[in-house]
Amino acid sequence: MLDQVNLNKKASKEQAKSELKRLEEELSLIQQEIKKEKLPVVILFDGWGAAGKGSMIADLILNFDPRGCRVISNAPATDEERRRPLLWRYWRNIPEYGQIMVLDRSWYQDISTARVEDGLSRETVLQRIGDIKIFERQLTDDGYLVLKFFLHISKKEQKKRFDKLEGDKNTEWRVTETDRRRNRNYEDYYRAFDEMLEYTDTPNAPWHLIPSHDRTLAKLEVYHTVLTSIRKALAQKAVPQPAPGKVMIPQTFTLVKMPELADVPLDNALGKDEYNRKLKKLQARLSELHNVLYREKIPVIIGYEGWDAAGKGGNIKRVAAALDPRGYDVHPIASPTPSELAHQYLWRFWTRLPKDGHVAIFDRTWYGRVMVERLEGFCTPQAWHRAYQEINEFERVLTEWGAIVLKFWLHIDQDEQLRRFTDRQNTPSKQWKITDEDWRNREKWPLYEEAVNDMLRYTSTDFAPWHIIQSQDKKYGRIQALELIISAIESRL
Amino acid sequence: MLDQVNLNKKASKEQAKSELKRLEEELSLIQQEIKKEKLPVVILFDGWGAAGKGSMIADLILNFDPRGCRVISNAPATDEERRRPLLWRYWRNIPEYGQIMVLDRSWYQDISTARVEDGLSRETVLQRIGDIKIFERQLTDDGYLVLKFFLHISKKEQKKRFDKLEGDKNTEWRVTETDRRRNRNYEDYYRAFDEMLEYTDTPNAPWHLIPSHDRTLAKLEVYHTVLTSIRKALAQKAVPQPAPGKVMIPQTFTLVKMPELADVPLDNALGKDEYNRKLKKLQARLSELHNVLYREKIPVIIGYEGWDAAGKGGNIKRVAAALDPRGYDVHPIASPTPSELAHQYLWRFWTRLPKDGHVAIFDRTWYGRVMVERLEGFCTPQAWHRAYQEINEFERVLTEWGAIVLKFWLHIDQDEQLRRFTDRQNTPSKQWKITDEDWRNREKWPLYEEAVNDMLRYTSTDFAPWHIIQSQDKKYGRIQALELIISAIESRL
Numbered sequence: 001m002l003d004q005v006n007l008n009k010k011a012s013k014e015q016a017k018s019e020l021k022r023l024e025e026e027l028s029l030i031q032q033e034i035k036k037e038k039l040p041v042v043i044l045f046d047g048w049g050a051a052g053k054g055s056m057i058a059d060l061i062l063n064f065d066p067r068g069c070r071v072i073s074n075a076p077a078t079d080e081e082r083r084r085p086l087l088w089r090y091w092r093n094i095p096e097y098g099q100i101m102v103l104d105r106s107w108y109q110d111i112s113t114a115r116v117e118d119g120l121s122r123e124t125v126l127q128r129i130g131d132i133k134i135f136e137r138q139l140t141d142d143g144y145l146v147l148k149f150f151l152h153i154s155k156k157e158q159k160k161r162f163d164k165l166e167g168d169k170n171t172e173w174r175v176t177e178t179d180r181r182r183n184r185n186y187e188d189y190y191r192a193f194d195e196m197l198e199y200t201d202t203p204n205a206p207w208h209l210i211p212s213h214d215r216t217l218a219k220l221e222v223y224h225t226v227l228t229s230i231r232k233a234l235a236q237k238a239v240p241q242p243a244p245g246k247v248m249i250p251q252t253f254t255l256v257k258m259p260e261l262a263d264v265p266l267d268n269a270l271g272k273d274e275y276n277r278k279l280k281k282l283q284a285r286l287s288e289l290h291n292v293l294y295r296e297k298i299p300v301i302i303g304y305e306g307w308d309a310a311g312k313g314g315n316i317k318r319v320a321a322a323l324d325p326r327g328y329d330v331h332p333i334a335s336p337t338p339s340e341l342a343h344q345y346l347w348r349f350w351t352r353l354p355k356d357g358h359v360a361i362f363d364r365t366w367y368g369r370v371m372v373e374r375l376e377g378f379c380t381p382q383a384w385h386r387a388y389q390e391i392n393e394f395e396r397v398l399t400e401w402g403a404i405v406l407k408f409w410l411h412i413d414q415d416e417q418l419r420r421f422t423d424r425q426n427t428p429s430k431q432w433k434i435t436d437e438d439w440r441n442r443e444k445w446p447l448y449e450e451a452v453n454d455m456l457r458y459t460s461t462d463f464a465p466w467h468i469i470q471s472q473d474k475k476y477g478r479i480q481a482l483e484l485i486i487s488a489i490e491s492r493l
Numbered sequence: 494m495l496d497q498v499n500l501n502k503k504a505s506k507e508q509a510k511s512e513l514k515r516l517e518e519e520l521s522l523i524q525q526e527i528k529k530e531k532l533p534v535v536i537l538f539d540g541w542g543a544a545g546k547g548s549m550i551a552d553l554i555l556n557f558d559p560r561g562c563r564v565i566s567n568a569p570a571t572d573e574e575r576r577r578p579l580l581w582r583y584w585r586n587i588p589e590y591g592q593i594m595v596l597d598r599s600w601y602q603d604i605s606t607a608r609v610e611d612g613l614s615r616e617t618v619l620q621r622i623g624d625i626k627i628f629e630r631q632l633t634d635d636g637y638l639v640l641k642f643f644l645h646i647s648k649k650e651q652k653k654r655f656d657k658l659e660g661d662k663n664t665e666w667r668v669t670e671t672d673r674r675r676n677r678n679y680e681d682y683y684r685a686f687d688e689m690l691e692y693t694d695t696p697n698a699p700w701h702l703i704p705s706h707d708r709t710l711a712k713l714e715v716y717h718t719v720l721t722s723i724r725k726a727l728a729q730k731a732v733p734q735p736a737p738g739k740v741m742i743p744q745t746f747t748l749v750k751m752p753e754l755a756d757v758p759l760d761n762a763l764g765k766d767e768y769n770r771k772l773k774k775l776q777a778r779l780s781e782l783h784n785v786l787y788r789e790k791i792p793v794i795i796g797y798e799g800w801d802a803a804g805k806g807g808n809i810k811r812v813a814a815a816l817d818p819r820g821y822d823v824h825p826i827a828s829p830t831p832s833e834l835a836h837q838y839l840w841r842f843w844t845r846l847p848k849d850g851h852v853a854i855f856d857r858t859w860y861g862r863v864m865v866e867r868l869e870g871f872c873t874p875q876a877w878h879r880a881y882q883e884i885n886e887f888e889r890v891l892t893e894w895g896a897i898v899l900k901f902w903l904h905i906d907q908d909e910q911l912r913r914f915t916d917r918q919n920t921p922s923k924q925w926k927i928t929d930e931d932w933r934n935r936e937k938w939p940l941y942e943e944a945v946n947d948m949l950r951y952t953s954t955d956f957a958p959w960h961i962i963q964s965q966d967k968k969y970g971r972i973q974a975l976e977l978i979i980s981a982i983e984s985r986l
Contacts, residue, residue, distance in 0.1 A: 029922055032925055054817055054818065054819060057818045058814070058816070058817060058818045061813075061818060062810060062813065062814055065806070065825075066809070066813075066823035066824075066825050066856065067825035067827070067856075070822075071818040071819070071822075073818070073819040078571060078572045078573055079571045079572050079573075080571050080572075080573060102818070104818065104819055170781050170784060171784070173784075173788060174784075288663050291663060291664070291666075291667075295666060313558070316559070317555060320554075320555065320559075321551070321555055323551070324547055324551060325547065325550045325551045325554060325564040325566070325595075325597065326547060326564075326566040326597055329563075329564070330559035331559075332558075332559050332560035334560070337831065337832065338830065338831065339830065339832070363559065363560075429522055432525050
């Protein structure tokens with residue numbers, strides 16, 4: 001793609017000045033609309049060293065009110081970041097609805113410079129490209145505008161700029177040996193950049209290649225593209241999208257066949273002595289394994305879902321009791337905060353991912369999207385239909401990163417739930433555990449059952465299958481969960 | 494203090510079991526009250542290696558609902574953390590009101606093990622102790638319960654435990670050469686711990702020394718202390734505190750004499766040509782200096798306050814235009830989010846501190862406490878009275894860390910404000926900038942003036958003095974701010 005960029009184009013001085021002024025004015029006005037329409041905007045800049053990313057960004061953001069605009073410079077990853085999936089640090093920083101985020105370098109550095117310099121295998125590069133495309137699609141499907149600029153200059157121009165920087169004692173420190181080496185090997189980077197641009201130039205997030213020899217011209221093109229793209233995105237927001245007719249079945253992954261909830265047996269039970277004996281033995285084993293996970297830097301993610309009063313809390317407690325608190329976190333997932341609501345729905349789970357070697361237990365999970373959010377209308381039908389595929393993609397990233405991902409549905413029947421609700425209601429120290437909402441949800445049991453069956457059907461992948469925990473007898477369910485966790489870890493080691 | 498701990502005490506097996514059961518039950522019930530009364534609880538564990546912190550914490554937190562309890566393990570500081578003041582990573586993690594935070598090691602590691610191993614000077618240790626005491630007092634004054642446990646064992650017992658861990662192939666990796674060395678030099682650490690305990694045993698956050706040879710006894714003592722302290726704190730919340738009679742003048746710092754607002758001249762102005770010439774020159778100079786700051790790793794914090802429509806936005810823009818976006822952030826401070834409201838008020842500023850070598854510009858600041866929060870009754874009189882001292886302490890930490898701290902009050906008179914309000918009202922593209930609240934605030938001008946004068950009087954310290962920017966002529970004000978920033982940086986270099 002780079003060979004189609006005309007680097008010799010120049011802006012006419014006279015015209016440029018007034019044109020620039022006009023664009024600047026429009027940019028500063030359009031931010032109010034972005035805010036009003038809650039359009040999230042991601043503007044990323046990649047390109048050659050010394051192509052002018054820094055000053056381009058500096059100028060661009062002066063048109064925006066800092067209350068709605070943030071710049072993120074993606075320097076080399078920190079300790080924290082290296083212990084998470086590659087895209088974690090970018091997910092973490094996605095803007096809120098109505099905000100503009102400008103990125104100085106982005107996820108693309110992981111498949112361009114990193115590719116040349118770390119000698120990544122072709123397979124790794126392709127996998128990263130795949131992950132990036134999914135990431136961008138999930139954002140744009142959620143209504144984000146993703147604007148990608150590549151600032152292009154020739155080898156000769158780059159050398160000239162490095163020379164100039166080095167000639168000035170105030171800026172000489174900015175040119176490093178790495179810069180010089182990159183200029184000498186310009187051709188290698190060119191090939192890497194070109195392929196990256198080709199492979200990631202998607203309709204939902206196309207690249208804009210900016211000839212950057214003439215700085216004024218570059219600025220005009222960037223400003224113009226930003227403006228027209230924002231206008232287009234704002235216009236599109238006004239167009240209602242038709243709701244899908246039936247559930248959009250995720251296509252990309254191999255699904256494991258799951259039973260219907262109605263067919264799951266619930267009559268298994270354990271006596272107190274057997275339970276205590278098994279519990280003690282399994283907890284000791286899990287405790288040992290936790291040490292190994294820590295040393296081998298294997299992350300474990302356990303998601304708990306289930307009927308109200310199915311016994312999630314007590315089950316989690318028995319698992320947690322076997323773990324070293326320095327190496328695990330329990331994340332209770334309640335209704336989203338205003339800030340969480342102002343991001344793509346997976347954001348609040350991305351930001352809670354464990355470090356490698358750590359265990360994260362989620363008490364309710366990202367599956368809220370296809371259960372409560374589906375049933376209560378907290379998201380559009382398109383959104384929850386799309387979610388099956390998005391969630392599978394999310395879990396795929398986690399397992400490819402190396403995580404063990406376990407998902408439990410804690411199952412009881414309606415009679416058992418009623419018994420437990422009534423018991424809570426009648427026991428003063430348990431009353432806080434039961435709310436009107438629980439009773440309301442109970443009335444929707446058949447609707448929930450349908451949603452759960454869909455969820456089990458469409459998101460039980462071979463890399464992250466669902467497990468139905470028979471929690472009618474709580475003791476049996478706890479032992480079952482512990483056994484499943486232990487066996488998943490053992491089969492990995 | 495450590496010599497008063499009776500390490501030979503033992504729990505009676507029989508009694509202990511039932512006592513423990515009772516305490517566990519009470520702990521699990523009291524969390525509801527903590528939540529209801531919005532009591533934030535910090536429980537930190539320090540002590541000897543192998544004294545049992547890990548298992549103590551593991552057991553303790555099983556009594557709590559994870560929805561209201563978090564464990565933080567304070568491992569060695571990360572890159573991010575090392576580039577901030579020492580207490581930053583602890584401030585960042587303080588719990589929300591109504592939440593429990595359990596700390597495995599804490600800020601005390603920076604004055605105990607770090608002291609012995611990094612060979613800190615006496616002066617540094619005393620300064621850190623001072624900072625810690627301020628930190629804890631600011632928390633407890635805000636209503637936090639801070640519980641500090643030190644788990645004590647003898648040199649011999651410690652060696653025995655290391656031997657035992659090393660004898661088991663599952664746990665041998667947990668004993669490091671550092672552990673062994675620390676055991677050999679037990680006496681050095683003993684002295685450091687003892688002095689630390691002595692110096693930081695304050696009435697508002699006393700130490701609880703726990704004899705930890707007998708694990709059951711240790712647990713009983715910890716549980717018992719946690720319970721009684723929480724009960725006491727809950728009871729205290731119910732007792733209303735008398736409002737202070739007059740402004741509590743901060744005593745600890747040297748204050749710079751400031752003029753009354755009414756005496757500040759506002760007739761300075763700049764012609765367009767002179768302004769443009771100066772602006773260009775000063776921005777070029779600031780741009781150079783930004784490079785130097787970056788290389789020298791000096792952080793700069795600039796706080797903007799001022800009357801509505803005094804020109805903060807435009808002033809900030811002229812400063813920002815001279816800076817490299819990779820090295821600065823503008824933080825617009827609006828009304829606090831629910832999460833921010835659920836923390837001590839300085840928390841949202843602590844979490845926004847720049848990395849060393851970076852510039853943070855605050856568009857409105859922590860001084861909201863003694864202006865809008867004072868006047869609108871968003872905090873108690875005690876709280877804003879206390880704030881003068883707390884804010885000086887905060888800024889002292891920043892300057893001791895190495896930051897250049899600049900505070901600007903952008904001043905205009907009432908007539909000028911009216912002109913600008915009217916102009917905004919009459920210009921379509923500016924209407925979003927003016928709200929009913931602005932008009933309401935304007936009516937309270939005399940009250941604000943009094944608050945501003947108090948603020949200038951009590952928080953203009955010799956390390957972080959206020960500067961009154963004459964913004965009646967916006968151009969003059971911008972040049973003034975740039976000159977002040979440049980001169981502050983130059984006098985540091």
